[in-house]
Amino acid sequence: MSAVNHSVTERLAQHLQRPIENIVRTRSRLHLLDWLGCVAGARRSEIARIQGRLSGDAAGKAAWLGNVLEMDDVHRAAILHPGPVIWPTVLGVGTDSLDEALDAGVRGYDAMIAIGSMLDGRHYAYWHNTATAGGFGAATAAAFRLGASETQLVSALGLAGSVTGGFWQMRHEPVMAKQWHLAHAMTTGSAAARQAVAGVTGPRLIFEGPQGLFAATCDAPKPLDLPEEWRIGEVSFKPWGACRHAHPAIDAALELKAKGALEGPVTVSTYRDALVFCDRADPANVIEAKFSLQHAIAIVMERGVPQLADFEPEAIAALAETRALVSVIEDEQFTNVYPVHFGAGVSTDLGAVVLADALGDPERPLSEQGVIEKARALMAWGGVDAAAMEDAIRITLEGDRVSDITALLEDWL
Incomplete structure (x- = not known):
């Protein structure tokens, strides 16, 4: 069969078979550490308390927490957050080899980004790309952890895609549905991979078929892009605890403040989606503050470098005049x-x-030390003591067993 007749899932599955270099695996450890920091930092949240009362394994509970603080890694062109879906997936299935888990994670990132990058503006207007592409990414990561064949991977993608997606309506209400999107993507993708390995088949034309994902949710889907470089290298780390759409404005404000010129009325100019998601002059709660350009700039004006505490209720009230x-x-x-x-x-x-x-x-990358310091700050925010913090960093960056990391999660959660 010629490449022209291969489906999107078949082309992607074949592309994901290429070998992973040690330098890529090393990079993936930093993303795993970044996610662990986000999970640890979210231990103070109400959703963490809810998950703590429920039965389930540590990786499954952690899947609810990686995005709570809005500091999870992000891919710009795909407009999604791979880490909080991929890492709990690879920790929750497969052998105890951390190298194998890291390799599966790299492939999960690749699939999730490739799929998210095909989705158009019509899709993003209503659908949460992390949820849509996340199920495919989780299915890929779990399939490789389970030793799936290329054909089984195609079925896993088809099964996951047949129930994919998540609506943005949760942005308009003070709810926890965004975290449900990530946990659902992980559990659905993992289940799709298990079923495919067992012999259950899924549609290979789940994207381009007449009643597939593109027909249902996109006006002009982009072509599948399959670069030779592993796409985890394109993923950004988030230094501030706000929606990524607010970050370039925060950075510009910090530079202006360093020049002594961030005073009086301030005008932020940015791209349309940043306004769609983050034009919020009067945030009423923590989530709204994290999605407020006005609040982010007010933090910089009054306090400098944003800290997690600056998005809490006390700060929201204190910065009202500056936001104006x-x-x-x-x-x-x-x-x-x-x-x-x-x-x-x-x-x-x-x-x-x-x-x-x-x-x-x-x-404008964060250095390795910058990622480590971010993880330390997040763990401290979540109440992890200094010794346990250093153990977590060492185990993640130098260890070789998945079980050591899941033991950390069990202690934390």
């Missing part, structure tokens, strides 16, 4: 290059700063 000084507008120069680049400008009567990319993006 911040206005936000769309600038087509940023919209035209989005989502390949997340850019913003911040201006006052005293000066202006324009940034094409945010800190943590491949163009």
